[in-house]
Amino acid sequence: MAEAATSPLGLALGYFLRMHSVRIGLGVLALFVLVAIYAPFLASETAIVWRDADGVSFPLFAELFNRRSYPQRHDLLFNLLVFLAPALAIAWWALRRRWRPWRRVLWSLAIVTVAWIACQVPMLPSGGSWQAVWNDRPSPEETVRRHRAFAADDAPGAVFALVPHRYDAPYQGAILRRPGTVNESSGRAFLLGSDAVGFDVFARMVFGARISLTIGLVATGLSLLIGTIIGALSGYLGGWVDIVLQRLVEIMMCFPTFILVLTVIAMTSRSIFIIMIVLGLTGWAGTARLVRGEFLSQSVREYVTAAHALGLPQWRIMFRHILPNSLSPLLISATFGVAGSIFTESGLAFLGLGDPNAPSWGLLLNQGRENIAYSWLIYIPGLAVFALLTALNQIGNGLREALDPKSQR
Amino acid sequence: MLAYLLRRLLWMVPTFLGILVINFGVLRLQGPTLSEEMDKSIRNDGARNADLVATGVENYLGRFRSTGLDLPALVNLRGFTDIDDVVALLRATERGPAVLEHERNRAEKDLWLMGRLLVEPLAAIVADDALAELHGPASMALSLCAYYPLNPEDLGRLTPEQQRQRQTRNHALKGLRIEYANTREAGFATTDPDAAGKRAAIAAFWQANREDFARDGATAWRALVVETGFCDFMRKLFTGTLYSHQRKQWVFSLIADRWHVTFWLNFASIAIAWCISIPLGIRSARRLGTFEDAATTNVLFLLWSVPSFFVGTLFLHHLCTDTSTGKAWFPNRGMSSEGALWLSTPRYLLDLLWHAFLPLVTLCYASFTSLSRYMRADILEQLRSDYVRTARAKGCAEDRVVYHHALRNSMVTMITLGSGLLAELFGGFVFVEYIFSIPGLGSLLLDAARSNDAPLVMGSTVVSVGLLLIGILIADVLYAVADPRIRSRYG
Numbered sequence: 058m059a060e061a062a063t064s065p066l067g068l069a070l071g072y073f074l075r076m077h078s079v080r081i082g083l084g085v086l087a088l089f090v091l092v093a094i095y096a097p098f099l100a101s102e103t104a105i106v107w108r109d110a111d112g113v114s115f116p117l118f119a120e121l122f123n124r125r126s127y128p129q130r131h132d133l134l135f136n137l138l139v140f141l142a143p144a145l146a147i148a149w150w151a152l153r154r155r156w157r158p159w160r161r162v163l164w165s166l167a168i169v170t171v172a173w174i175a176c177q178v179p180m181l182p183s184g185g186s187w188q189a190v191w192n193d194r195p196s197p198e199e200t201v202r203r204h205r206a207f208a209a210d211d212a213p214g215a216v217f218a219l220v221p222h223r224y225d226a227p228y229q230g231a232i233l234r235r236p237g238t239v240n241e242s243s244g245r246a247f248l249l250g251s252d253a254v255g256f257d258v259f260a261r262m263v264f265g266a267r268i269s270l271t272i273g274l275v276a277t278g279l280s281l282l283i284g285t286i287i288g289a290l291s292g293y294l295g296g297w298v299d300i301v302l303q304r305l306v307e308i309m310m311c312f313p314t315f316i317l318v319l320t321v322i323a324m325t326s327r328s329i330f331i332i333m334i335v336l337g338l339t340g341w342a343g344t345a346r347l348v349r350g351e352f353l354s355q356s357v358r359e360y361v362t363a364a365h366a367l368g369l370p371q372w373r374i375m376f377r378h379i380l381p382n383s384l385s386p387l388l389i390s391a392t393f394g395v396a397g398s399i400f401t402e403s404g405l406a407f408l409g410l411g412d413p414n415a416p417s418w419g420l421l422l423n424q425g426r427e428n429i430a431y432s433w434l435i436y437i438p439g440l441a442v443f444a445l446l447t448a449l450n451q452i453g454n455g456l457r458e459a460l461d462p463k464s465q466r
Numbered sequence: 467m468l469a470y471l472l473r474r475l476l477w478m479v480p481t482f483l484g485i486l487v488i489n490f491g492v493l494r495l496q497g498p499t500l501s502e503e504m505d506k507s508i509r510n511d512g513a514r515n516a517d518l519v520a521t522g523v524e525n526y527l528g529r530f531r532s533t534g535l536d537l538p539a540l541v542n543l544r545g546f547t548d549i550d551d552v553v554a555l556l557r558a559t560e561r562g563p564a565v566l567e568h569e570r571n572r573a574e575k576d577l578w579l580m581g582r583l584l585v586e587p588l589a590a591i592v593a594d595d596a597l598a599e600l601h602g603p604a605s606m607a608l609s610l611c612a613y614y615p616l617n618p619e620d621l622g623r624l625t626p627e628q629q630r631q632r633q634t635r636n637h638a639l640k641g642l643r644i645e646y647a648n649t650r651e652a653g654f655a656t657t658d659p660d661a662a663g664k665r666a667a668i669a670a671f672w673q674a675n676r677e678d679f680a681r682d683g684a685t686a687w688r689a690l691v692v693e694t695g696f697c698d699f700m701r702k703l704f705t706g707t708l709y710s711h712q713r714k715q716w717v718f719s720l721i722a723d724r725w726h727v728t729f730w731l732n733f734a735s736i737a738i739a740w741c742i743s744i745p746l747g748i749r750s751a752r753r754l755g756t757f758e759d760a761a762t763t764n765v766l767f768l769l770w771s772v773p774s775f776f777v778g779t780l781f782l783h784h785l786c787t788d789t790s791t792g793k794a795w796f797p798n799r800g801m802s803s804e805g806a807l808w809l810s811t812p813r814y815l816l817d818l819l820w821h822a823f824l825p826l827v828t829l830c831y832a833s834f835t836s837l838s839r840y841m842r843a844d845i846l847e848q849l850r851s852d853y854v855r856t857a858r859a860k861g862c863a864e865d866r867v868v869y870h871h872a873l874r875n876s877m878v879t880m881i882t883l884g885s886g887l888l889a890e891l892f893g894g895f896v897f898v899e900y901i902f903s904i905p906g907l908g909s910l911l912l913d914a915a916r917s918n919d920a921p922l923v924m925g926s927t928v929v930s931v932g933l934l935l936i937g938i939l940i941a942d943v944l945y946a947v948a949d950p951r952i953r954s955r956y957g
Binding site (some may be wrong): 304305307308310311312313314315316317319320321322323324325396400403404407408409410419422425426429430432435439440442443446447450451454 | 480488489493495496767768770771772775776780783787798889890893894896897900912914915916918923927930935
């Protein structure tokens, strides 16, 4: 830490991490990420450990990579992270003295990925394909019948998730139950109540965190990519390219983003994937403007002239020399962008335009609006969105204060 | 001043056109949903009785022809297809060993949507004895390509005489279909006993309607650009003839009833946001570093992170609903009480305010943060500048320095920022109108989006963007008023 603190980045990082708001924000964000990753262990009908006459089995682990139990793609990714995240943390810790942060990230990722693939190889059926590994697990219906019996006398040693309720199908007859009331079909309580269809609110919330985080990251990643390329071309090349691209940016800025997203969703299908892509394709104008300004001011510096004199190709100067020097505004806008995408996604779901199959927080809040007397349907999802947005905004604000040379420290 | 405004207006034209182009692109995204419906209606009758299929298709053709979705998006080359091309198109619909079922269906559907420019080659094929095996599908395609139902958009453009003529034409088309079997073994073999009579009828039909469907070079070239989805959309937009088939109403008459609610809500909320956040920003800046400054900044920052739909729902729950614990302080729907029109003017206004209060709060609280932050930063910058030091040295009172000298200069920055923020804040009205059931543009847009009503979505989006551009224009006017440099530069 001592030698890192001398670099401007280290100074900024130290300053960033010392802010209380940032610490709280990072803590809340970490909590949401952990909840999202370990969602199956918080709310799932399948037993984690099952002990009966046949011996001990782990039905939930067997189910994690089954497409029939987790039909949404992003669920598979998060289920992968169930194992990858601790492995990454260990690799990061093991490499702690070696390299600079980004190199550590890359190496940890590489190590863990190789280890993961090595673990998978014995599972490949001879002459089979990955598709077979994905789909031909023991049938989930079989697992359901065997391991979802809640009656304790079947298997006295079974360990269940925190709330042994499913998120993807409603409980018949359990409509608008108060938090803490018992669900007859499982014998366990609805921790946060149930909604107007009969879904367990806790299970929906936990799996909703996955959706919010996925949307935020993917949509912002896409819009950053587009915005950076357009802004870089516009600021560096100048001339007519700049004029044309600036008109485009101005049009996108004038178009109220939310209305554009609403229109596109209305005309296409309502799936999480489409919403992510649309959010990414519509939200790049601000980033493009930022990057353009940064490129305009950087491209007259000496190091760019030096790179020119060395005869480097244009794209190399743009993306290897100027871009790393203008990363800080990009990083700040990315943090706010994630918050914006999460807001838009839950807003769309609130308006009834989200993916009807996805357990989004906005969908729950919409139920709260339709059943206005039931306050837990309003407070629980609303406060979750608020907490996540606040955490992200505080982190973004901290980044701005730490990285912006103009702000007073 | 006038020159400046004209300049700003002219700059808006390409922006508005660009927005229309994006809108059109979005409209074209919608194609598949309608086609799937059509596919289903075609597939549903297994017998493939030509008349039944045609009736199913005709129902959808009406909607397609009305939305312009049957036309190619930007370039229409249909006027240049010769007989060989059309024969190839017909062959693609033949059931053969190598042809997949869904590809065949798609080829069939594409052919039937081609429209009036294909009638001439199709009629030529039916008249040609050498192409006897294609007479069945060609007659079917002809009867659908020539079929133009009387959509409400057309009623205004055609005289009663022309309307009657078109109706008889559409009716005559039903007798022209030569029954054919589309099987692997027999190909397009004609099964109709009266094939010769129908061929004669097609020839007669072609002679009678020659001027409607004939295409010389000029027609083909004109169709190249004019008969495209884009031109059709633009024409309907600018002549105000977008028609919502689901609601059986003109889009712009639906909007005309509602746009003003949205307009007033938005502009009132923006005005309120300014009136509150500017004093807040000034106050913060003058007490830089005190507890009050820090508290205001932090509270506003937290407020900024509260999603507006959450706030609106909370208001609805706590202030507008009779629950066991509380009573309803505010109305929970609409912009006026029942029978409000019979109230006296002051009471009517009071009623309006009562209804509009919570929606306005929900709309404007989020913009306090950014506006007051910018205001604070800008006032701080102005207070550090030379002219403020001069003013203070002259012996001006501090209030005069802040409100007369610094504020005036910050307003210029604020207006620039304000017009930039407008687009970001705009769109919140959809939530507010949904939560409080206000019959405005937002709830219209939402209903249209939920029911996939393309023309209505397009119309209300364009009008909302138009409102936004009006807002930006107002900001430009204010900018010119606030900044004397503009006035002096443009005379």
